[in-house]
Amino acid sequence: MIYMDLNMVKEKIEKYVLQAAYAGPDVIVEDTMLFKEGYFDSMGFIMLLSFIDEEFGIKVSDDELLEENFESINAITEFIFRKLN
Secondary structure, eight states, X not given: OOOOOHHHHHHXXXXXXXXXXXXXXXXXXXXXXXXXXXXXXXXXXXHHHHHHHHHHOOOOOGGGOOHHHHSSHHHHHHHHHHXXX
């Protein structure tokens, strides 16, 4: 597997989130609360999990489906980086 540093992971997540939420980088920043602020809903979450699987080869287990792992670009990035390393 190709090694990815934290910035590479964050770039991929940020690009995906901005496309999926139809928002620009001036609206959603690294610590924007994606679900609480209404950018993602349950369907958006399922699509995010699918993206994580396809892009990073990570299957998210039931016990990892915690809000703190997916609440922002930073949280998603840190979760994926932990799983990759």
